[in-house]
Amino acid sequence: MSFGIIGLHHVTATVVDGKEDVPFYVGVLGLRLVKRTINFDDPSVWHLYYGDERGTPSTIMTTFPYGGKGVGPGVKGSGQITVTSFSVPVGSLGWWRRRLEGKGVGEVLEGSRFGAGVLRFRDPAGLGIELVEEADDPREPWTGGGGDPVESEAALRGVHAVTLLMRDPEPSTRFLTEELGAQVVDEEESPAGHRIRIEIGEGGPGAYFEILHDPEAPRAVDGLGTVHHVAISVPGDGEQVQARRALVEAGHYVTEVRDRQYFRSIYFREPGGVLYEIATAGPGFGIDEDLASLGTELRLPTWEEPNRAAIEASLSPLIQV
Helix, strand or coil, X not given: CCXXXXXXXXXXXXXXXXXXXXXXXXXXXXXXXXXXEEECCXXXXXXXXEECCCCCCCCEEEEEECCCCCCCECECCECEEEEEEEEECCCCHHHHHHHHHHXXXXXXXXXXXXXXXXXXXXXXXXXXXXXXXXXXXXXXCCCCCCCCCCCCXXXXXXXXXXXXXXXXXXXXXXXXXXXXXXXXXXXXXXXXXXXXXXXXXXXXXXXXXXXXXXCCCCECECCECEEEEEEEEECCHHHHHHHHHHHXXXXXXXXXXXXXXXXXXXXXXCCCCCEEEEEECCCCHHHCCCHHHCCCCEXXXXXXXXXXXXXXXXXXXXXXX
């Protein structure tokens, strides 16, 4: 069953330092910082959300800056999302290469994927990031950033795909297609291994899972510089409850519904080990800030407001971009 799946909702990663994180995702990639909040499961750590103007599902990258909080470096490997790809207009990669190199981003590699041009590089924490040319992406980009904004002809449209590295791709492929109603839409061989493109929900950019087969990949270890989980978007609570019921009946351990203020979430691991979240599309980031001021102040869930002073003292400083 598909449970009304729309596409991707967000990708969440464990990074090192918010003072590097914000300048990269806002100042280099041109995303909007749409919410400054906390990790609801660890209030001493920021949870930073980047996306389009409103933080629309499928445009969102989120990070936990855990440097200095007792978390060690992670290991990228099998059972993990090793690359997050963003969609950019066809013909913009030359502009992006110049921008990335001019902003001091390290090695920038050119390649191709399913006939599309790709730029590959790493964020300050070492996360694998790609820009993928996409001719058919109707999502409106955010171009309202100050300083050195990204021009609309090149701006990121949102997350394009996530790459799941697997020693054995078959169980993960079967789970997506048989239990989440996804479809295999393409396959190709590359120097990195056999790659399977799977389309979830409504399909297209913002709805791709790509499973990369590497039988020699090390086993993944969560930590600094790794993706923590990927979230799939459903319209609302009814579809989420339906999804949870079906997954539990199929033998998966699934958390209870958790209130994330801006959406509600359930979590489980797919057969290859990747942590999945199913998140509701709403209520969205505008419930506690107006559109013009999204991401400008620390917002806390209602149950943490009495602890604001202690939380603010525990959070690492950020740089305003």
